[in-house]
Amino acid sequence: MWNHGGMVLPRDYTRQNCSMARALEIVGERWTLLIVRDAFFGVRRFSDFSRHLDVPRAVLTERLGLLVAEGVLEREPGPRGGYLLTDKGRALWPVLRALVGWGDEYCAPRGPRRLFDHAGCGGRIDPDGRCRDCGAAVAAADTVMSPGPGFDPPVGDEVVTAALARPRRLLEPIR
C-alpha cells in the first residue's frame, strides 16, 4: 500500500501546483466520493456502507481509514462507533452538489433522481447551491432530499436503500 500514517504525498499529482490535484489525492480514488455521499445521506456504519455501495470490504476499510486520516471523517468513540463527517468533510457538499447537478443535466434523460430543497423555506435549491425562493446559500444540514422523476424505486430491502426512497434531511443518521 502507498500511504496510511506515513508521509502524505501519495500518488504523484504532487507537481501539479494546483489545489484540485491535492483535493483529488484525498477524494479522487474510486469509491471515495460515493462513500462521502453516503455519509451525507446519513450512513455511518461500516456494514451499511458495505451493503449499500457493494464495495469490497477491504477497499472500504482502506478508504474509510484514509478519510479519517485526512480529517474528512472522524470515528465515533466506543467499540463499534460509526464514521461521521467532520467540518472538512461537510465542506465537500458543494462538490457533490455540483457533480449531482451535472449528472442530472447530462446523464439523466428522465430528469433528476433526487431533488434538493431548502429546509427553512421549502424552495428548490439551484445548481449553484442557492435557494430559489429566499436566495440564501443553503448548507447540507439545511437541505431536504427527496426522490425526483428519474428515481427508480428500490428493489432490495436494505435499511439504507429504503430510507433513501423517502424525503430525508441530509446528515441525519439513518439509524
Added chain:
Amino acid sequence: MWNHGGMVLPRDYTRQNCSMARALEIVGERWTLLIVRDAFFGVRRFSDFSRHLDVPRAVLTERLGLLVAEGVLEREPGPRGGYLLTDKGRALWPVLRALVGWGDEYCAPRGPRRLFDHAGCGGRIDPDGRCRDCGAAVAAADTVMSPGPGFDPPVGDEVVTAALARPRRLLEPIR
C-alpha cells in the same frame, strides 16, 4: 479494456440510482478531471496535455477517447486538430471550482494557488461561483485566473507551465 464505443454501462456504479455515480463513471477515473482542468486552462493538444500532466501517453489516449465519446470534449477538424470542451464539458466548471475551493481551504496552508476574478468587473469570484462585486454567476469564459499567494513559480520551461504563471482568461487557447 472495458468500454470505448460499445455500450455505455462501464464500471458498476450502475446500481447506485444516483446521478453522481453516473457522472463519476465519466469523469471519476484517475487523471480525467486533471485533463478537463487543463482543457479549461487552454490546453488543446495531445502533447501539451502529456507534458504538462506527465501522464502516460497510453492512459492519455484512452481518457481523451472516452471524454470525446461521452461528449465532454470534441475533436477539432483537420489532421492534428486539438481537443476542445463541448457545452457538456464547459458545464463541469462548477465541479472544478468547488474542488479547487475545497483544496484551497483545507490543503493549501499558504493560501490559494490560483485566484479567479470576474473578467467583466474585476471582482473576486466566491467559492459558490458568484462575483463578489456585481453578484453575477460567472461562467468559465468570463473568468480570469491569476497566481495566488500559494503559487509556486514553475521550474520547467514548458509552454503550458509558463503560460499558467501569468494571468489568463479561462478557455483561451494557450497556442
Added chain:
DNA sequence: ACGTTCGGTTCGGTCATTGAACCGACATGT
C-alpha cells in the same frame, strides 16, 4: 532532403482492485 515533432500504439512489469474466505468480539435467541 533531413531531422524533429505530433499523435499515438505496443509491450512487459508493477500496482490496485476484486470477490471470496476467514477471523475474533459481541449480541441475540433458546
Added chain:
DNA sequence: ACATGTCGGTTCAATGACCGAACCGAACGT
C-alpha cells in the same frame, strides 16, 4: 450453556488497470 448471527475487519489468489519505455507513420520546419 449453546448455537447462531452480526459487526468490523484481515488475508489471499486472480484479475484488471496503470506505468515507463520503446516504437511507429504521418506531418511539419528548414
